[in-house]
Structures are given as structure tokens and as C-alpha cells.
Amino acid sequence: MSDWPRVRLHVVTGKGGTGKTTVAAALALGLAREGRRVLLCEAEGRQGIAHLFDVEPLPYEERLIAVAPGEGEVLALAIDAEAALLEYLDMYYRLGRAGRALDRFGVIDFATTIAPGVRDVLLTGKVFEAFRRRDRDGRPVYDHIVLDAAPTGRITRFLNVNHEVAGLAKVGPIRKQADGIMQVLQSRGTAVHLVTLLEDMPVQETADAIGELTAADLPIGGIVVNQARSSPLTAATRKSVAEGTLDLAELIPGLSAAGLDDLPVGPEGLAGGLLAGAGEHVERLELEDGLLADVEGLDRPVYRLPQLGDGIDLAALYELADALCEQGMA
Numbered sequence: 001m002s003d004w005p006r007v008r009l010h011v012v013t014g015k016g017g018t019g020k021t022t023v024a025a026a027l028a029l030g031l032a033r034e035g036r037r038v039l040l041c042e043a044e045g046r047q048g049i050a051h052l053f054d055v056e057p058l059p060y061e062e063r064l065i066a067v068a069p070g071e072g073e074v075l076a077l078a079i080d081a082e083a084a085l086l087e088y089l090d091m092y093y094r095l096g097r098a099g100r101a102l103d104r105f106g107v108i109d110f111a112t113t114i115a116p117g118v119r120d121v122l123l124t125g126k127v128f129e130a131f132r133r134r135d136r137d138g139r140p141v142y143d144h145i146v147l148d149a150a151p152t153g154r155i156t157r158f159l160n161v162n163h164e165v166a167g168l169a170k171v172g173p174i175r176k177q178a179d180g181i182m183q184v185l186q187s188r189g190t191a192v193h194l195v196t197l198l199e200d201m202p203v204q205e206t207a208d209a210i211g212e213l214t215a216a217d218l219p220i221g222g223i224v225v226n227q228a229r230s231s232p233l234t235a236a237t238r239k240s241v242a243e244g245t246l247d248l249a250e251l252i253p254g255l256s257a258a259g260l261d262d263l264p265v266g267p268e269g270l271a272g273g274l275l276a277g278a279g280e281h282v283e284r285l286e287l288e289d290g291l292l293a294d295v296e297g298l299d300r301p302v303y304r305l306p307q308l309g310d311g312i313d314l315a316a317l318y319e320l321a322d323a324l325c326e327q328g329m330a
Contacts, residue, residue, distance in 0.1 A: 018196055194220075
């Protein structure tokens with residue numbers, strides 16, 4: 001059972017380098033199981049989704065990129081602010097060719113640069129339109145939408161579009177669209193999930209973002225601890241390494257069984273190197289345990305994704321999707 005049965009819009013954020021695009025992609029695959037249709041959106045123009053799924057760069061249109069178990073589908077969309085503004089001008093003002101002419105003169109780029117609040121309305125507005133879209137029978141076209149959003153440092157500003165356009169548009173279509181977007185973003189149908197590593201800066205940014213999102217009345221989802229480290233050491237061995245009571249002689253039988261000789265003998269030998277490496281490993285584990293306690297203290301559901309040694313490809317994404325499903329996130 002999913003921890004988020006009412007949520008249709010999953011916004012994924014995280015400090016740069018924490019793997020938020022990977023987590024968003026895995027979440028989309030997990031949500032698409034059992035015949036569900038999921039739209040995975042990218043709002044930063046990096047084509048990270050195309051790279052992960054090993055497909056051509058995504059255009060400004062929804063495109064099938066993966067099939068999930070149970071014949072579910074994941075479609076992807078790279079949202080471009082300029083294309084979104086042209087679509088917006090055509091939709092509300094019927095500019096058509098005139099809007100494209102503005103683009104050729106650089107007016108569109110100028111507008112989205114001097115008014116970043118409008119840019120965010122356009123980016124989130126495309127997601128809002130997909131969220132509200134219905135088929136002929138009145139059912140949502142997409143069961144879920146996953147948005148690979150801005151990083152934690154500016155996620156609140158990115159989502160809080162009402163505040164961003166307050167000084168630009170008091171009335172009119174832009175203001176009306178911003179109000180509609182905020183109704184969705186602040187509803188039970190939305191959850192903002194945060195991705196972190198067990199490192200000082202990402203954990204601190206996660207805590208800061210939760211405080212800012214809460215102040216903006218935006219719904220907090222879960223916290224995904226990405227690249228969670230596993231240890232081959234037993235609890236007893238880890239304890240003896242931490243206390244410095246593990247004897248070099250205890251490692252020799254294991255090395256011999258593996259066909260390795262401890263040369264040169266003593267601290268400079270293979271056993272000594274292993275013991276020094278084990279000490280660093282245990283020190284890192286203790287640091288991560290403390291940071292994990294900090295994350296769990298944020299009082300949100302916590303999900304852990306393993307550290308994969310062979311990099312991220314489509315098979316790895318399915319593996320991560322399985323992990324999120326098993327833990328109840330998808």
C-alpha cells in the first residue's frame with residue numbers, strides 16, 4: 001500500500017548532486033505499475049531524463065519513454081519556458097504567428113529573464129494543465145505526475161508562484177493561472193518529496209527547505225535518503241573496529257582462505273591496510289548514523305535507496321523503483 005494514496009502530483013526536489021532526477025525517474029516507474037499512466041516532467045532544461053532513459057533529447061511534447069510492470073506507461077516532458085510562453089500566448093490571447101514573431105525578436109527570452117516569477121508560472125502552469133486534463137469520459141489523462149523540480153535552495157520560490165507574481169499581476173490571466181496553480185500545489189493531491197545524501201550540507205538544506213515549504217503552506221511528502229551505504233561488517237566486528245580491539249592476527253585466516261598472503265607482515269601488510277580501511281569505513285558509518293538520526297528527526301516518512309556500484313541505467317532505475325514500492329513510497 002502506498003503511503004500517498006491521495007497524491008497525484010509528486011514534486012521531487014533536492015540539493016544539486018543528491019540524485020533528485022534519478023529518484024524522480026524511479027518514482028515514476030514505481031507509480032506506473034499495474035497499468036497506471038504517469039507523466040514525468042523536467043523543468044530545468046538539462047535533459048537529465050533523456051540521459052537516464054537513454055533516449056533522444058525530449059522535445060516540448062509528451063513522449064513515451066518506458067513501460068512498467070503490469071503494462072503501465074511512463075511518458076516524459078521537458079518543459080521549456082519559452083515554448084510554454086508561446087503556448088500560453090496562443091491559448092489566452094490567440095497570438096499564434098504573432099507570438100512566434102516575438103520569439104524571433106528575443107522578446108520571449110527577455111520577458112522570462114526580467115520576470116522570473118512569470119517563468120515559474122509558465123513552468124508549473126504546464127504541469128498544472130496536465131494535472132487537470134481529462135479524457136472524454138471525464139477521467140484524468142494521467143494517474144500520477146512526477147515533477148523533477150528546482151533544487152532545495154529555491155524550491156519554495158519556484159512553487160510559491162502566487163507570491164512571485166504578486167508584484168507583477170494583480171488581476172488578469174497570469175494572476176488567475178497562478179491562483180489555480182496554488183490551489184493544486186497546496187492541496188492534498190500534491191506532495192513535495194525531498195532527496196538527500198547522508199552528508200552535512202544536503203541534510204541541512206533538506207531541513208531548511210522543509211521549514212520554508214511549511215511556512216508557505218506547501219505539503220511536505222517524504223524524504224528519500226539516496227545512495228545509502230551498506231556494510232559487510234557484522235555488528236560485533238564493527239564494534240571491535242570502532243573500539244580498536246580487532247587484532248591483525250584475526251584477519252590472517254580470512255586472507256589465507258582467499259588465497260592472499262599478508263606481505264609484508266605487520267601493520268604495513270595487507271591485513272594492516274584492511275584494518276585501516278575498516279576503521280575509515282566504520283568512522284563514516286557512525287557519521288552517517290548521526291545524520292540519519294537528524295533526517296528521521298524531521299518527522300517525515302524516510303525512504304532509503306541503496307548505493308549502486310555500477311552506475312545508473314534503465315535496469316538500475318527499475319531496481320530503485322522496486323525499492324520505493326517495497327517501502328511504500330510508490
